[in-house]
Amino acid sequence: MIEVTNLVKTYGKKDNTFNAVDDVTFSIPTGKSVAILGKSGSGKSTLMHIMSGLDKPTSGSILIDGKDILSLKQKDIDSFRSKKMSFIFQSFFVQAKESCYDNVSLPLEIAKISYSRRKKMIEAALAAVDMSEKINAKAGELSGGQKQRLAVARAIVNSPKILFADEPTGNLDSVTGGMVENLLFNYSKENNVTLIIVTHDADLAKRCEIQIHLKDGKIDSTRGII
Amino acid sequence: MKITDIVIRAGRSLKQAKARTLLTSLAIGVGAFTIVLSLAIGAGGRDYASNIITSNTNPQxxxxxxxxxxxxxxxxxxxxxxxxxxxxxxxxxxxxxxxxxxxxxxxxxxxxxxxxxxxxxxxxxxxxxxxxxxxxxxxxxxxxxxxxxxxxxxxxxxxxxxxxxxxxxxxxxxxxxxxxxxxxxxxxxxxxxxxxxxxxxxxxxxxxxxxxxxxxxxxxxxxxxxxxxxxxxxxxxxxxxxxxxxxxxxxxxxxxxxxxxxxxxxxxxxxxxxxxTAEDLMSFIFNFINVLQAILIGFGVLAVLTSVFGIINTQYISVLERTQQIGLMKALGMRRRDVGRLFKLEAAWVGFLGGAIGSGLAVIAGTIGNPFISKALNLGNTNLIVFEPLSVLAVVVGLIIVSVTAGIAPARKAAKLNPIEALRTE
Incomplete structure (x- = not known):
C-alpha cells in the first residue's frame, strides 16, 4: 500500500515559484499496476522521484506499507530503495562495457547479497526475461529491446516490492515495446509487485489497473482508484 | 555495498579505460621508480660505508x-x-x-x-x-x-x-x-x-x-x-x-x-x-650518502606531486563520463559513502599500479645495473644498489595513500551527484 497525501513540490523562490506537484493525494494497493499519465512538464517524473525517495517534496507525506519514508535518514532511504524498489528507465542505463551478468549483479551488490547467492538470482532474472544465453555478452552489443529486457532483469533480480518504470517503451519499436510491457505486467501479476509506470502513451496506460492523469502538477482525472 | 565488491567494480572500471589508467599510473610510476632506486642506493651506500669502517678501523x-x-x-x-x-x-x-x-x-x-x-x-x-x-x-x-x-x-x-x-x-x-x-x-x-x-x-x-x-x-x-x-x-x-x-x-x-x-x-x-669514535670519523660518508639520497628522493617526490594532479584530473573526467552510471547506482540505493569509496578505490588502484610498475622497473634496472656498477667502481662483490623489500612495500603503500588523497575531491563530487540530474537524459 502506497499512500500519497497532499504532496507539494515547489521550485523557484519568492514570487517566481511554481508547483511541479500540486497537492496530490492518492493511494495504491499492493500489487496493482499504475500508470501516471501526463504531458511533459505535468509533474509525473517529479512525482515518481518523490515516491521513490530520490527527491524530497516541499510538503505532504508518503506512507509505504505504513512507513513514512520522508522521515527516514538518507542511508535508510537508500537501503529501503535497494531492498524494496527498482527502476526501469527510458534510456535503459545499462553499462555497455560490462557483461549482462555484471549489469544484473549491481543491485545485489548494493543490497549486500552474499556472493554465493548472487549467481542463482542473476541466472533466474536473466531467464525470466529470456536472456540466459546472453549472460556473458557485453551489454553494449545488445539490441535496444534486449537492453531493455536486461534492464528489466536488473530491476527484478532482487525481488522488489515496487517497480518504477519511466517511459519503459519510449525508445523501443511497437513489437519489442510490447514484449517488454508483457514482461512487466506478467511479473507484477505473478509476484504481487506494485508496478508504477510513468508514461504519456495512452495505450500503455490502458493496460494498467489504475490510471492517474496529471495536468500542471494536479490530478486531472483518475481511473480504477478504489 | 561490500568493500570487496567496490574493489572489484573499481578495478573493472579502470580495466575499461586501459590506456587512461596505464598513462596515469605511469606518471606515478616515474616517481616510484626514482624513490625506490634512491632508497636502494642509499641502503647500498650505507652498507658499503659500514664495510669501509669495519675493514679500516677498530670500533673500540x-x-x-x-x-x-x-x-x-x-x-x-x-x-x-x-x-x-x-x-x-x-x-x-x-x-x-x-x-x-x-x-x-x-x-x-x-x-x-x-x-x-x-x-x-x-x-x-x-x-x-x-x-x-x-x-x-x-x-x-x-x-x-x-x-x-x-x-x-x-x-x-x-x-x-x-x-x-x-x-x-x-x-x-x-x-x-x-x-x-x-x-x-x-x-x-x-x-x-x-x-x-x-x-x-x-x-x-x-x-x-x-x-x-x-x-x-x-x-x-x-x-x-x-x-x-x-x-x-x-x-x-x-x-x-x-x-x-x-x-x-x-x-x-x-x-x-x-x-x-x-x-x-x-x-x-x-x-x-x-x-x-670510528663511527664519528666515518660519519661524513653517511652524511654524504644521506644528502645524495635526499636529493634523489626529492626528485621522486616532485614526480609524484606532478602525478597527483594527473590523478585528480583523470578522476574528475571519469566522474563526468560516468554521470549516468553514478546516477543509476544511487537510484538503486547505493549509499553516498560507497559511491565515494568506489572512486577513491579507483584512485588507489591507479596508485598501486603506478607503485608496482615503478618499483618493479626499479628492481629490474637495479639488478641488471649492479654488476656493471660494481665493475666500473671496482667494488668486487659489493652491490651498490640494495633493495629492501620493506622499503619497496612502504613506497607502494605510500603511493596508494597519496593517490587516494588525490582522489578525495573527485570522489566527493561523485558522491554528491544528484541522481535525478544524473539520470536526466535530455
Whole structure:
C-alpha cells in the first residue's frame, strides 16, 4: 500500500515559484499496476522521484506499507530503495562495457547479497526475461529491446516490492515495446509487485489497473482508484 | 555495498579505460621508480660505508685530539694559546704532549693510548730491486685483514712487517708465499739534521704476512703495517732533536674490552680533549650518502606531486563520463559513502599500479645495473644498489595513500551527484 497525501513540490523562490506537484493525494494497493499519465512538464517524473525517495517534496507525506519514508535518514532511504524498489528507465542505463551478468549483479551488490547467492538470482532474472544465453555478452552489443529486457532483469533480480518504470517503451519499436510491457505486467501479476509506470502513451496506460492523469502538477482525472 | 565488491567494480572500471589508467599510473610510476632506486642506493651506500669502517678501523678505537675552541671564527685572527702547536699556513693546531697521553691513559675505560707517530719514510726496497715510496702504519689487531699468506702472530718479536699485495711484483716476488720470510729495507731520513748534511738509516724488516689491499679501503696506498714499537723506533730516529718531538697531532685510545666506546668518548671529552669514535670519523660518508639520497628522493617526490594532479584530473573526467552510471547506482540505493569509496578505490588502484610498475622497473634496472656498477667502481662483490623489500612495500603503500588523497575531491563530487540530474537524459 502506497499512500500519497497532499504532496507539494515547489521550485523557484519568492514570487517566481511554481508547483511541479500540486497537492496530490492518492493511494495504491499492493500489487496493482499504475500508470501516471501526463504531458511533459505535468509533474509525473517529479512525482515518481518523490515516491521513490530520490527527491524530497516541499510538503505532504508518503506512507509505504505504513512507513513514512520522508522521515527516514538518507542511508535508510537508500537501503529501503535497494531492498524494496527498482527502476526501469527510458534510456535503459545499462553499462555497455560490462557483461549482462555484471549489469544484473549491481543491485545485489548494493543490497549486500552474499556472493554465493548472487549467481542463482542473476541466472533466474536473466531467464525470466529470456536472456540466459546472453549472460556473458557485453551489454553494449545488445539490441535496444534486449537492453531493455536486461534492464528489466536488473530491476527484478532482487525481488522488489515496487517497480518504477519511466517511459519503459519510449525508445523501443511497437513489437519489442510490447514484449517488454508483457514482461512487466506478467511479473507484477505473478509476484504481487506494485508496478508504477510513468508514461504519456495512452495505450500503455490502458493496460494498467489504475490510471492517474496529471495536468500542471494536479490530478486531472483518475481511473480504477478504489 | 561490500568493500570487496567496490574493489572489484573499481578495478573493472579502470580495466575499461586501459590506456587512461596505464598513462596515469605511469606518471606515478616515474616517481616510484626514482624513490625506490634512491632508497636502494642509499641502503647500498650505507652498507658499503659500514664495510669501509669495519675493514679500516677498530670500533673500540678512539681518535683523540686536543680540544678545539668551538667558538673559533676562522675568518678572524686567532688568539694565541700556550703549548705546542703545528702550523699549517696561517692556521695552527694544538698538539698533544706526552703528559696528555699519560693523562688519557689513566681515564676510566681506557686500555691503552698510542700517540700517532707521524712517520715519514724515504723508500722501501729489497735486494736487487728498485726503491718505492711507501707509507707505514702501526699494526692494529682490531682491523680485519685479508691474509694472502702468513699472519700477524710474531709481529711484536721479529721485526715483522705485513706487506700489501700491491707491492709483490714491484719488489720482485712472484706471489705472496714467495715473499714470506724475505727481508725488506726501509730507509728513514733524520729530520733534525742540518740542511745539506743528509743522514739516513736503513731499518730492516722480515715479511711475516702478505695482506690483500682491501677492495673497500679508502686509500689505495693504505700502508704496510709494523709493530707499534717499531714505528716508535723509526719516529725516534727521524724526529728526535726536532722541536716537534714528543708532540703529537693526536693519539689512538683503545677502549677496554667490553667498555662502551661512547662512554669512554665522554670520559675523554670531559677530561678536556676531543675524542672521535670510528663511527664519528666515518660519519661524513653517511652524511654524504644521506644528502645524495635526499636529493634523489626529492626528485621522486616532485614526480609524484606532478602525478597527483594527473590523478585528480583523470578522476574528475571519469566522474563526468560516468554521470549516468553514478546516477543509476544511487537510484538503486547505493549509499553516498560507497559511491565515494568506489572512486577513491579507483584512485588507489591507479596508485598501486603506478607503485608496482615503478618499483618493479626499479628492481629490474637495479639488478641488471649492479654488476656493471660494481665493475666500473671496482667494488668486487659489493652491490651498490640494495633493495629492501620493506622499503619497496612502504613506497607502494605510500603511493596508494597519496593517490587516494588525490582522489578525495573527485570522489566527493561523485558522491554528491544528484541522481535525478544524473539520470536526466535530455
Amino acid at each position: 678505537e678512539l681518535f683523540v685530539q686536543p680540544k678545539a675552541d668551538a667558538n673559533n671564527d676562522p675568518t678572524k685572527p686567532q688568539k694565541y694559546t700556550e703549548g705546542p702547536s703545528a702550523t699549517y699556513g696561517n692556521y695552527s693546531v694544538k698538539l698533544l704532549s706526552q703528559s696528555d697521553v699519560d693523562k688519557i691513559t689513566t681515564l676510566d675505560g681506557v686500555e691503552s693510548v698510542t700517540p700517532i707517530y707521524s712517520v715519514k719514510v724515504q723508500y722501501i726496497t729489497t735486494e736487487g730491486q728498485d726503491k718505492y715510496q711507501v707509507s707505514l702504519r702501526s699494526f692494529n689487531d682490531g682491523v680485519k685483514l685479508d691474509y694472502l699468506a702468513g699472519n700477524s702472530e710474531n709481529i711484536s718479536t721479529n721485526n715483522g712487517i705485513l706487506m700489501t699485495d700491491t707491492y709483490l711484483s714491484s719488489l720482485g716476488f712472484s706471489d705472496a708465499s714467495a715473499a714470506m720470510g724475505k727481508k725488506v729495507q726501509i730507509a728513514v731520513n733524520k729530520s733534525s739534521n742540518l740542511a745539506g748534511i743528509p743522514e739516513s738509516k736503513i731499518f730492516e724488516f722480515t715479511v711475516i704476512g702478505v695482506v690483500k689491499s682491501p677492495a673497500l679501503a679508502a686509500s689505495p696506498l693504505s700502508g704496510m703495517q709494523i709493530y707499534k714499537d717499531d714505528i716508535k723506533a723509526i719516529y725516534d730516529y727521524s724526529q728526535k732533536g726536532t722541536a716537534m718531538y714528543g708532540e703529537y697531532q693526536g693519539a689512538i685510545a683503545l677502549a677496554k674490552n667490553g667498555a662502551d666506546v661512547k662512554v669512554v668518548k665522554n670520559n675523554i671529552d670531559n677530561a678536556g680533549y676531543e675524542a672521535q
